[in-house]
Amino acid sequence: MELKFEIEGGNFTGAGNASSEVKKTLKQLDVDNAKIKRIVVALFEAEINVVAHADSGIITVTIDDEKVEMLVDDKGPGIYDITKAMQEGYSTATRQVREMGFGAGMGLPNIKRNTDVMNISSVLGVGTNLKMIVYLNDTH
Amino acid sequence: MENTNSYFHHALKVDNDLCTGCTHCMKSCPTEAIRVRNGKAEIYGNKCIDCGECFKVCPVKAIFIKQDDFNELQNYKYRIALVPAVFIGQFPEEIRTSQIYSCLKKLGFTHIYEVEHGVGFMINIIEDYFKDNPDRKPYISSFCPAVVRLIQVRFPSLVKNIVHLKAPVDIASIIISERLTDAGIKKEEIGTFYITPCAAKIAAVKSPVEDSESAITGVINMDFLYNKVLHMLSNSDRIVEPINHSLSGRDVIWSLSGGEAQNFSGRCFAVDGLRNVIDFLEKIENEEIDSGGLIEMRVCDQSCAGGVLNPNNRFVAVERLQRRAAYLDSNPDGRSCSIPSFSKDFNTRIQQMMSIDEIKPRSILKLDDNLQVALKMVEGMKKVKSFLPGVDCGVCGAPTCSALAEDVVRKHAKSEDCVFVHKSSEEINEIISRIWDK
Numbered sequence: 001m002e003l004k005f006e007i008e009g010g011n012f013t014g015a016g017n018a019s020s021e022v023k024k025t026l027k028q029l030d031v032d033n034a035k036i037k038r039i040v041v042a043l044f045e046a047e048i049n050v051v052a053h054a055d056s057g058i059i060t061v062t063i064d065d066e067k068v069e070m071l072v073d074d075k076g077p078g079i080y081d082i083t084k085a086m087q088e089g090y091s092t093a094t095r096q097v098r099e100m101g102f103g104a105g106m107g108l109p110n111i112k113r114n115t116d117v118m119n120i121s122s123v124l125g126v127g128t129n130l131k132m133i134v135y136l137n138d139t140h
Numbered sequence: 141m142e143n144t145n146s147y148f149h150h151a152l153k154v155d156n157d158l159c160t161g162c163t164h165c166m167k168s169c170p171t172e173a174i175r176v177r178n179g180k181a182e183i184y185g186n187k188c189i190d191c192g193e194c195f196k197v198c199p200v201k202a203i204f205i206k207q208d209d210f211n212e213l214q215n216y217k218y219r220i221a222l223v224p225a226v227f228i229g230q231f232p233e234e235i236r237t238s239q240i241y242s243c244l245k246k247l248g249f250t251h252i253y254e255v256e257h258g259v260g261f262m263i264n265i266i267e268d269y270f271k272d273n274p275d276r277k278p279y280i281s282s283f284c285p286a287v288v289r290l291i292q293v294r295f296p297s298l299v300k301n302i303v304h305l306k307a308p309v310d311i312a313s314i315i316i317s318e319r320l321t322d323a324g325i326k327k328e329e330i331g332t333f334y335i336t337p338c339a340a341k342i343a344a345v346k347s348p349v350e351d352s353e354s355a356i357t358g359v360i361n362m363d364f365l366y367n368k369v370l371h372m373l374s375n376s377d378r379i380v381e382p383i384n385h386s387l388s389g390r391d392v393i394w395s396l397s398g399g400e401a402q403n404f405s406g407r408c409f410a411v412d413g414l415r416n417v418i419d420f421l422e423k424i425e426n427e428e429i430d431s432g433g434l435i436e437m438r439v440c441d442q443s444c445a446g447g448v449l450n451p452n453n454r455f456v457a458v459e460r461l462q463r464r465a466a467y468l469d470s471n472p473d474g475r476s477c478s479i480p481s482f483s484k485d486f487n488t489r490i491q492q493m494m495s496i497d498e499i500k501p502r503s504i505l506k507l508d509d510n511l512q513v514a515l516k517m518v519e520g521m522k523k524v525k526s527f528l529p530g531v532d533c534g535v536c537g538a539p540t541c542s543a544l545a546e547d548v549v550r551k552h553a554k555s556e557d558c559v560f561v562h563k564s565s566e567e568i569n570e571i572i573s574r575i576w577d578k
Contacts, residue, residue, distance in 0.1 A: 001518055001519050016426075019426070023426075025518060027503065028507045028514065028517075029506075029511060029514045029518065030509065030511070030514060033296065033297035037425075037427065040425075041427060065515060
């Protein structure tokens with residue numbers, strides 16, 4: 001099944017809508033609580049990234065009996081140096097964003113920690129595509 | 141129907157003679173536990189958390205809270221009233237606590253024991269629990285039984301975070317019963333009766349979280365005893381027995397908002413009101429809350445002072461209790477001591493009786509044990525929802541279009557229960573745009 005969400009850049013109060021909707025569905029599917037937590041944390045971080053850095057974004061979540069795949073495609077500035085962005089504590093967030101309690105440079109590392117597969121590609125001035133997978137079956 | 145086969149006992153009942161099927165209760169239920177069938181409200185037992193929201197909104201008083209028969213007292217030689225501090229808060233300031241207690245004795249109780257007597261004891265044990273269970277952070281208080289059930293049914297992943305200790309009322313009941321049996325009284329001669337401000341406490345006494353026997357014999361509704369006491373006060377000879385206050389201010393306000401949380405170090409939170417509790421639990425579940433202390437949560441606005449069975453206004457009750465607390469703290473001579481001093485052996489015994497081994501998750505969200513089946517059901521719900529109007533009118537007997545869609549895939553309802561599906565799509569669009577501008 002597929003769930004789609006649109007995210008508006010700069011709207012911090014709307015961040016979390018996608019992850020809470022996905023959480024509800026995963027609870028209905030009786031997915032293991034620890035896995036739900038990982039998925040929700042990763043997706044929430046991704047939502048925050050779009051809100052904090054991009055102009056807009058689309059999240060597509062596909063759930064089947066093996067995995068939860070989350071695609072986050074945003075239109076925005078892109079990431080200049082992905083390797084650096086993956087380091088804990090590295091942040092390009094504006095002062096304004098930091099003052100709101102975000103932008104600590106933990107977003108991408110946190111996503112990495114909570115997902116089984118994480119691919120990120122970015123084009124400067126165009127946007128960033130993030131793909132995350134969490135497998136539901138432990139054999140992976 | 142599901143309610144005939146429920147994990148929980150419920151104190152909230154529907155009087156079918158009075159119920160008009162108006163859907164007010166169904167709309168107010170936080171766990172979507174109510175449906176209207178054959179013109180009457182029906183409660184799904186596994187979903188209901190006994191919060192009392194339906195009781196509050198029913199315009200014809202068709203929802204009632206089933207208490208124990210007051211005459212049951214007479215089955216016991218020693219009849220203990222377990223009185224919560226909020227009971228005193230129901231009366232006007234000029235009526236003294238001792239007068240109220242005298243009335244309770246005249247009504248048939250042999251002993252009056254204040255529920256909050258166990259608080260001092262409780263604080264020490266909670267602190268020990270924190271030390272022994274560092275992996276169970278953040279700690280959610282087990283005080284409000286409606287919160288415990290809400291977590292079981294809607295936030296099963298947080299069940300392990302509930303402090304696995306009994307509530308002060310259970311502890312009070314255990315302490316007094318143990319004291320009396322230690323004094324040579326037979327256990328079967330002792331009956332402990334809790335004067336409850338809410339339905340959830342009744343439900344918790346009748347079916348404790350772990351399937352063991354409750355420490356409390358029976359439950360009497362607060363509004364019922366309030367009326368009895370009030371009548372006696374107006375005709376009373378005003379002769380009262382002196383009472384021995386042994387509560388401190390801290391004990392008296394334990395059941396008010398912030399009453400628990402203020403006693404612990406670390407980041408503590410005091411959350412009251414049903415919607416606030418649900419919001420906060422969502423945040424805890426998403427790991428957005430960093431707390432090393434106690435998270436106090438009560439479903440009633442203003443905590444137990446806002447209990448649905450309280451006759452007095454919640455803010456007036458809070459004010460009276462705060463004054464009583466200040467009075468007790470400024471006149472410490474009037475009370476023996478805030479922590480009842482028991483022998484070490486007695487303490488250890490009570491401590492063992494206080495712990496709860498297991499609180500089971502009872503998810504009501506889960507559609508099926510089999511993931512493939514559940515996925516099909518989620519798809520099915522999406523499909524059903526796509527042709528429902530999305531205005532949550534409640535005419536189908538379910539609180540929302542989503543709830544109807546879920547009922548359909550669970551085979552508890554049919555999509556044709558929605559009045560809109562009988563019309564052509566042009567007619568529906570016309571109605572919806574005319575009324576809801578969608």
